[in-house]
Structures are given as structure tokens and as C-alpha cells.
Amino acid sequence: MTLETPPSAARTWWRRYLEFPLIWKLAIGLGAGVVAGLVVGPSIEEIKPLGDLFLRLLLMVVIPLVVATLIVGVSAITPAQLGRIGGKIFIFYMLTSTVAISLGLALAFVFNPGRGMSMPADDTEPAEAPSLAETLLNIVPQNPIEAMAEGRILAVVFGAVVAGLAIGSMRHSPVERVRDLGETLRKLAEAASEVMFRIVRGVLEYAPIGVFALIAVVVGQTGTDALRSLAELIGVVYGGVALQIGLYAVLLLLFGISVRRFFALARTPMLTAFVTRTSGGTLPVSTRAAQRMGVDESVYSFSLPFGATINMDGTALYIGASVVFIANVSGINLSIGEILGVVLVGVLASIGTAGVPGAGLIMLSLAVTQAGLPFAAVALVAGIDAVLDMVRTMCNVTGDLTGTRIVDRTESGTSDSGTSETGTPEVSRQPESSRQPDVTSESTLRG
16 A cells, blocks of 8 residues: 555646636735734745745746737737727727826826835846837837847837737738738737747746745735735725726716616626626626617627727726836836836737736736836735726726727717616617627636
């Protein structure tokens, strides 16, 4: 007989760990780190390398992830989709994302979450911030490979978007040989993005250990100041989302759309997004809500999937607030050039990272790198990322539906239509055969 654990049992325990929700693993890591830091005190700094490893893993995936996912996302856009409806919804999403990240920055500058708190000493020196003119000029890289090696995020994003547009144009060329080459390049980009998705999932499985180590070190050296600062950041993000949703209500009113009816029908996808924390998983519920609002299928069939891919108003707001929080914790004042860089990265990076698990954390990593801030404080935000992820995903989905309803309003010329608050059908421009069933099964939501 042997006392060794059977391989099947070992696999079972590992499978159980993988199947355990990440939100709870991060919460446990955060809570255990807080307790350990308070109990052990400054001497807990010995476990700091475990947290540093987490930071290195995040930095490792940033550049290849952005390149692969942006090329895949941009190359999927067809010339027809870039027509009238696509142009309208794209402008709406970009404008609201810009407003959202600016709102997050403004609220954070007003309430200053993290002010007075300090991170433990870090050997990594933040990069010197470029001027505003240099920030704008450096968007176009002289050498794309050099830009990737140096971690210049805006230049990498620009290069990936240009490459994606070129591949998309090739895929719709009238010349068969060019079309085949375009499809081949897109498949290569899809394969690369799938590799990065799997690496990111692995990094996130290690995240609870990294969060535990880094939050324990911070709490061990700063005491309860860290908890107060994190609570301030949560308050800023939740308050900012409330204001952003208020902006959606104003826009609906300006276009003659009933705000009461809109939110009566949007509340189900909003709640679903809050609970599931995934815009893609909420898409079937959002589609059904758009149908009940009377939105034309030609509008919602493009705008909702497109929004789930690139529209991240809540995440943009979170990035703005979190960058100011990290700057305050690090004792650094952001310049105008750095702030503009954060806005540009937050808006442009949303095109490629929306479908990635832990997208908010990846986008925050991009913004922090662009601003030249010390990276260690990102782990503090990662510890409460699940709490922030719920409300920012709800904001993302609400923005998708708002843009969809407004574009439909401009296309149709009608003031309001769809299903009443009680669920009684009113006016719908869709033929019965084109209406989709209500696909909101539990397995679909988990997707």
C-alpha cells in the first residue's frame, strides 16, 4: 500500500481551485492580506517577492495582449458596418467613453482618494513624463518594434489599429488572393489573442496570492490608512457611475425618448451585468431589452455586440479615478501631458481589451505604464477590483443600450416605441419573423 495522493485526487483539488469563482479568491486574498498585515506588522515585508511576481506577470502580458486583441477587433469591422449606423454608434461610444474617463479623473482630483497614504519603498523609478506635444507626436512610432520594447502604449495602440484596418480592408478586397491573405493574417492574430487569453487566465489564477502579498506588505507598514483609502476609491467610482448614468438620462431626453420607459426595460440587463460582471454574457438580455424597446434589428444587431466589444464607459471612469489614486499613493503629481495620455489610452485601449477576463485591470496597467507611475500600487486596486467591476460593467451595458436607442431614434424618426413598462407591446418596426427568442438561459449568461 502507499500513502501517496492519487493523481486523480490531485487533479480534483486543482480543478476545484480553478472552478472556484475568481471574485471570491481575490476577496479571500485581500481579506487574508489585511489580517496578516495588521497582525504581523512591518516584518511581513519578507513576502513582498510574491507580490512582485504578480506585477511582473501583468507587465509581461500587456504589450502582446494589446497588439493581438486590437488587430482582431479592428479587422472584424466590415466596410458596410462602417457606414451610417456604424459611424453614429462609434462616435457615441467614443464620446461617452471620453466623458467617462474625464469624469473619473475630475472626481478623483476633487476627493483625492489615496492622499496621505504611501506605498512601501520601491526600487523602480517612474519614467520621466513627456510634454504634451511629445505625447501627441509619439502616438505615431518611428519604429513599432522599438515602441513595443520600450512599452510606449499609445504608439503600440496606434500601430495595432492601423494594422487591423489594413487587414480588414484586405479581407474585403475584390481580389481573391488579397482576401485569402487577409483571412490568413486575421487567423494568425486570432491565434495569438487566444494564446494571450490563456496566459491572462493563468495570471489571474495567481492574482489572489499576489494581492495577498502586496496588500499585506502595505497594511503591515501603513496600518488602517490603506483600508480608508481603498474605501474612498470605491466611493468615487460608484458616485461617478451614478453621474454617468444621469448623463445617459439627459441624452435620452434630448432625443425625445422616455427615460422612465427606457430604464424600466433596461433594468434587467443592468442587474444582470452587475451580478455577472460580463458585458458579453449580458448580451442576450440586452438584445431582448432592445427588442422590447422597439429598436430595429439592423441597429441593435450591430450596435450591441459592437458596444460589448469596445464601449467601456464604466471601465474608463474607473481608470481615471484609479490612476489619480495610484498617483496620490505614490506621491506624484500628474502633468497635463500625463493626464491627456491617460485619457487617450483609456479610450483607445477599450477597442481591444473589452472581451478579456480582467479587462479593467489590464487597461489600468496600460494607463499606469503610459503615465510613468510606479506599478506596485496597481495591486492595491486589484484587491478591490471585483467590487468595482460590478458597477462599471453595469455602466458599460447601460451605455450600450443608450447608444443603441438613440441611434435607432435618429434612424426611425419616431419619439418612442417598443414595449410598455407593463410588458404590453406597443409599436415595433420588425416583422414577426425577424424577432429573436428570449435567450437568457443560465448557461448563456455565464458565457
